[in-house]
Amino acid sequence: MLNERQQMSLSKLMSKILRHSPQDFGLSLDEGDGSCAIEDLLNILRKEARWSALGLEDIEQIVRNCEKQRFEITGGRIRARYGHSHDKLSYPMAEPPTVLYHGTNNKAAPVILEEGIRPMKRQYVHLSAGLHFATLAGKRRGELVILAVDTVKAVSWGVSFYYAGNEVWLADGIPSECCSIFDNSSGG
Structure with a gap:
């Protein structure tokens, strides 16, 4: 062990x-x-x-x-499961929950709200169905900011979502119009 x-x-x-x-x-x-x-x-x-x-x-x-x-x-x-930087893997397209979360930091959040969420050097944008994984991903680089992604709106903009398992969802990109800062001050 x-x-x-x-x-x-x-x-x-x-x-x-x-x-x-x-x-x-x-x-x-x-x-x-x-x-x-x-x-x-x-x-x-x-x-x-x-x-x-x-x-x-x-x-x-x-x-x-x-x-x-x-x-x-x-x-x-x-x-x-995800995060590959070599050959792009395919995942099954699936219908996501109405809201997914993306963890980032206070420096990147304004750029994302202006330009959308892009995969950067990854194959996909990583999103999560719950706050736990978004928090883990976002707290690595500066002050944590959680973004909420309106998936219904994103789908209407032509975004496809892929389920990678264990609450992790992937997309090629998310338009800025579908993102907002998640306010957890009300407890949920």
């Missing part, structure tokens, strides 16, 4: 491999869903002396305990 520090370190390495640069580690991901055999990932991780004794249960611990639920295991295969 990995301790908390080991979990964080391994999770970051898995993100690097599965989300950003699989080719740097000699890993080929499935073009359709971005997955690979867990054994393939384990073999790559075990090449590093620090992780030479790594087992399947350690990978499962990371997947289970990752607060942002970045990974999923299905049928002996593992993939990063």
